[in-house]
Amino acid sequence: MVPLSRVQFEHDIEQGLLEVLRSGHIAQGPAVARFEDMVAAIAGTRHCIAVSNGTVALIAAMQALGIGPGDEVITSPFTFVATLNAILTVGATARFADIDADDFLLRADAVEALVNQRTRAIMAVHLYGQTADMGALGDLAKRQNLLVIEDAAQALGATHAGRPAGSFGAGCFSFYATKNVTTGEGGAITTDDDSFADSLRVLRNQGMRSRYDYATVGSNLRMTDLQAAIGIPQLARIDEINGRRRANAAALDAVVGGVAGLQPPTVRPGNEHVFHQYTVRVLPQSSRQRDDVARQLHERGIETGVYYPRPVFDYHCFRDHPGVAADHCPVAAAIATQVLSLPVHHHLSATELDRLVGAIAGMTL
Numbered sequence: 001m002v003p004l005s006r007v008q009f010e011h012d013i014e015q016g017l018l019e020v021l022r023s024g025h026i027a028q029g030p031a032v033a034r035f036e037d038m039v040a041a042i043a044g045t046r047h048c049i050a051v052s053n054g055t056v057a058l059i060a061a062m063q064a065l066g067i068g069p070g071d072e073v074i075t076s077p078f079t080f081v082a083t084l085n086a087i088l089t090v091g092a093t094a095r096f097a098d099i100d101a102d103d104f105l106l107r108a109d110a111v112e113a114l115v116n117q118r119t120r121a122i123m124a125v126h127l128y129g130q131t132a133d134m135g136a137l138g139d140l141a142k143r144q145n146l147l148v149i150e151d152a153a154q155a156l157g158a159t160h161a162g163r164p165a166g167s168f169g170a171g172c173f174s175f176y177a178t179k180n181v182t183t184g185e186g187g188a189i190t191t192d193d194d195s196f197a198d199s200l201r202v203l204r205n206q207g208m209r210s211r212y213d214y215a216t217v218g219s220n221l222r223m224t225d226l227q228a229a230i231g232i233p234q235l236a237r238i239d240e241i242n243g244r245r246r247a248n249a250a251a252l253d254a255v256v257g258g259v260a261g262l263q264p265p266t267v268r269p270g271n272e273h274v275f276h277q278y279t280v281r282v283l284p285q286s287s288r289q290r291d292d293v294a295r296q297l298h299e300r301g302i303e304t305g306v307y308y309p310r311p312v313f314d315y316h317c318f319r320d321h322p323g324v325a326a327d328h329c330p331v332a333a334a335i336a337t338q339v340l341s342l343p344v345h346h347h348l349s350a351t352e353l354d355r356l357v358g359a360i361a362g363m364t365l
């Protein structure tokens with residue numbers, strides 16, 4: 001099978017990890033500091049605060065911004081459940097604005113329709129590796145005096161109008177196993193705001209500004225130097241990693257575009273996409289349905305995935321949850337039945353890419 005993702009580490013990563021192990025400095029040491037500097041450089045921000053995972057990054061960002069019970073956060077219904085879980089963890093209410101049918105990103109006009117006196121923040125989701133409509137969402141946030149949080153878990157290195165993901169608001173990243181850059185588990189928050197960065201650092205370290213000087217209620221949100229050591233060589237190669245993914249996506253575009261009934265991913269004007277996922281849409285007028293297309297590809301040795309099968313709030317556990325507003329999102333509900341992600345990862349070999357392209361070229365829908 002051509003796998004949807006592959007976790008594979010080069011020799012310099014093993015080497016760096018070994019050096020940290022031998023140094024004995026394995027928590028909140030120099031490797032974490034270096035990791036943070038490198039992520040901040042990619043996001044184009046003054047600060048980066050590394051944390052234990054991407055969900056924790058979202059939760060910590062909202063806590064440090066003072067978002068909690070009584071506040072509403074407007075986000076996308078077409079996202080991983082961590083986006084919603086983070087909002088619920090801080091005790092806020094999640095509202096959902098519908099997505100665009102072509103790029104599957106949050107629509108600024110739909111967000112605006114939900115703004116009310118309780119709205120505190122927009123949580124934009126940079127789905128599959130491209131930024132949401134940060135121009136329009138940023139303007140809206142300014143006009144309505146709202147905070148902007150970026151769920152940039154899938155979008156390290158993506159840009160909009162030359163500006164990197166993570167530089168538009170509180171940038172929250174994930175370094176989970178299958179992300180473009182991985183530390184196994186890991187996360188980070190990026191910002192230009194000195195006082196927000198300071199709050200996050202204090203929050204991350206049990207609320208301590210210095211040893212046993214507690215400034216606030218905190219927790220242990222720290223990343224280890226072992227995780228950072230795994231990430232550092234990948235961060236140094238981020239342009240190559242994302243470049244390979246873009247090249248794989250271009251090869252897929254050339255063939256997907258020739259199959260009637262399949263729609264290749266839409267890249268928004270001004271966006272540089274980093275293709276965490278390459279997700280096609282099986283158009284409703286096609287004679288085959290999405291799951292049928294997935295089966296056909298499986299028979300041809302291609303692994304596929306569905307991100308995401310339903311709007312994120314459309315699950316039993318959220319149905320009567322007081323923090324979840326089941327807003328009307330017909331586009332997200334329809335798109336969830338049509339999307340299919342194909343392998344695009346940077347570890348695909350030339351042979352695997354050939355097999356993938358050949359399998360798609362021979363398809364009839």
Ligand SMILES: Cc1ncc(COP(=O)(O)O)c(C=O)c1O
Pocket residue numbers: 053054055056079080082083125151153154173174175176185186187
């Ligand atoms: C959109 C989105 N948000 C949040 C997360 C949470 O990140 P993590 O798995 O590192 O907690 C992920 C990744 O898993 C994600 O894809």
